[in-house]
Amino acid sequence: MARRWMRVLRTPLGLTTGVLVAAVVVLAIVAPILWGDRADAVDTDNILTGPSAEHWAGTDGLGRDIFFRSLVASRLSLELALVATVLGVVVGLLLGTAPLLVGRRLGRLVTAGVNIAVAFPGLLLALFFAVVFGVGATGAVLAIGLAGAPSFARLVQTLVAGVASLDYVSAARVAGVGRVRILLRHVLPNIAEPLVVNATLAAGGALLAFAGLSFLGLGVQQPSYDWGRLLFEGIGTIYVNPMAAFAPGLAVLIAGLAFNLFGESVAKGLGVTTVGGVPVLPANDAKRSGAGEDEHSTADAARPSPSDLVLDVQDLRVSFPGADGPIRPVRGVTFSVRHGEALGVVGESGSGKSLTALAVAQLIEEPGHVDAARLDFRGEDLREGPRAHRHLLGTSMAMVFQDPMTSFNPTRRMGGQLAEVAVHHQGMTRKQALARAVDRLRAVRVPDPEKRATQYPHEFSGGMRQRAMIGMGVMGNPSLIIADEPTTALDVTVQQQVLDLLQSIRDEDDVALVLISHDVTVVGEVCDRVLVMYAGRIVEDLPADQLDGGARHPYTRALVAAVPDMHTDLEQPLAVVPGRPVDPADVPVGCAFAARCPLADDHCRAVDPPLAPVGDGISVACWHAGEPLGLDEETGELMEAETV
Amino acid sequence: MSELRFDDVTVRYGTARRPFTAVDGVSLTVPAGQVVGLVGESGSGKSTLARAAVGLAPVHSGQILLDGEPVPRRGRVRPLQMVFQDPFSSLDPRMTIGESIAEPMPPGPSRAERKREVQRLLSLVHLDPVMAGALPGRLSGGQRQRAALARALAGQPKVVIADEITSALDVSIQGAVLNLVRELQRELGLSILFISHNLAVVRYVASHVAVMYQGQIVEQGPVSEVLVAPRHDYTRELLAAVPGSRPSPQAHPAATARSSS
Structure with a gap:
């Protein structure tokens, strides 16, 4: 949280306006103490004079120094603006959160009231209240505060409604947490940021509104003075001494701009990041990115003649610029698709399977970068x-x-x-x-x-x-359909229909299909051949009918065993791959799967295994391909067979 | 151990003039210490039924009974807890895992006791107890779902409703969560209403299954009967749609295509 606010201050605009806001606030505090006397000092020798070395902005009708009066006026101007803002925010919060607190029926009434109030122009409301509450500072504060309340209430309502529909609020309700407590613990903290930003903007608006009201003579009355009042007085003598109007006008402009732009830059700075705190990417070792450059697929010999191929991809790489050097979600993928073939690509989220497909379809946008030794589609080089x-x-x-x-x-x-x-x-x-x-x-x-x-x-x-x-x-x-998780968002029955459809299109028109899915059973059912991806590499390339029992890579075997089907042994736990997927910004040296693999040894952790054919039409990238594996009876975690 | 019983429950949304019946006269029993699977497509009303049980959806008619008594919908003690589908929205991003888990705990115990209880629950769901101080943003989807399970257990529920708790997860993580559900059920003797659209998943965790279609329960019974000899057409359709379960000649047209080419 604090880090994100710091990020706002690191932008040029954020820093400038932040400093400006701070300066205005400091000025408001110290000006009356330092220059209060000089601002009120009556100098009858110098009435209505122009700028001079003694009076930088000239003097007013009583010979008071306008420059110092403009500085001192910052206290009252800011005070009134802040009080009005606080009033508006508090009333807005009460009205905005009411629908959550008072129940549906009463809440609807409040919402309707707010909606009507929002429809009134703010300035009209302010003028109306100014008349009702009488001319003077108090009336103006109430007027501007209450005029700002409806729009703030509307904002709060919208934000509250958004958060209140989320599952964690439902969970709290199920847990028996009361409405007020839900509001305080779950809802307000999660909408605080936009509210703070908007309150800052509202403060800027209130400052300008006050200047306007005082200028019209509806705000601050003599003998007190704020910027608007000074402006009002200065405008009368504008032909004699333009500085008398210019000094307070400039003050209003700077203060108003400072608040508004600061609010805007905070909104922008906070808005681009998602709520929830994305974990910071760990430092990336730039040297490591060169590892594995020389390890091409050795399956070239078994390659069918190019005319057979719809798609021929060699050493495909996708990279994005990251905070600490490039992030490489796809690191050298080689595969080909024959006419009419159905190729499945499986892997967990972040394995690079979707990016591989997007790269083939030329859909990776800037700043992403695609690089390949060969990327031929129907004999045409797509790299152009x-x-x-x-x-x-x-x-x-x-x-x-x-x-x-x-x-x-x-x-x-x-x-x-x-x-x-x-x-x-x-x-x-x-x-x-x-x-x-x-x-x-x-x-x-x-x-x-x-x-x-x-x-x-x-x-x-x-x-x-x-x-x-x-x-x-x-x-x-x-001649090629690339389907990226086409059925993940669908019900099982509909999923089946869509898969059937893809299948029949394939059969009728001899279309090749690349089907990407995280569900190995879906892929196994539709495809002829399956590529298993892990951390941006292909770790196994095998015929679909070999998935059940024939797979060599420990990761493939775990994926297959992790999904229950209608014949799963109910006494056994499902297979679990311990640990977390590899962060593409921090791919380890050696085999990327080593940290989660029960078969891994020092060799695995040092040298990345190349994808190599092992017979039965299977290619696998593993130093321990096919070695026996067992499941822990308790947890379902993979383990070496001997220890079972 | 407690029994949850839905007795002719109807849930209606919309206005009186244009009502929409999401759940239509459903009667369903979750026997004490058993896992009942509730399957059906999206829009069939299964989630609405669950939400009605915990008071998140209005019950139009009928009763939801826990051991013969109406389920309490007010107050701090809630014997019915729910785990939600999406672990990315079911934990407050501003609260630590420990705070989220402590929330449904019944009032009474001291701060230190609560803290100990949070640690115990975290290790029960196989999470490192130091995670209590972490924000949800730090956790993976699987870890979040474990934390959500721990939170549900913190309320000392008699019955837990699990609403599609694995469908937002990668299949590789789904297995771990299913293992955990089975383990918790066995160790704690929980009664669970397990909602899913995947029959293979339900088969793995549940002893009984109810099939919901257009707001009504069209078939229910022991898993071994319903899934082996389904009587309703929709159940058959669901069974046929489980990936990897298709009858063999149709199953791999790819294989025939390959041999012919």
């Missing part, structure tokens, strides 16, 4: 960049993402979105393209495709949207 192959990628490669809702434009009809592909890449007319879209929707078994094509994405269920997404992919005549 996506522009050179837009047409090829648009028609021959299809991507299916996990969340189809975010892959469609919610404001456009489904048919039109599908048709766009054909208009752009196949040169069809709009009408032909629409007909093709309906035909493709039928092909992906969307019932009543003519009607569906005129509907919007939100009218589709999750499974239907995923079908439409696949339909979009087959608008051209793709």
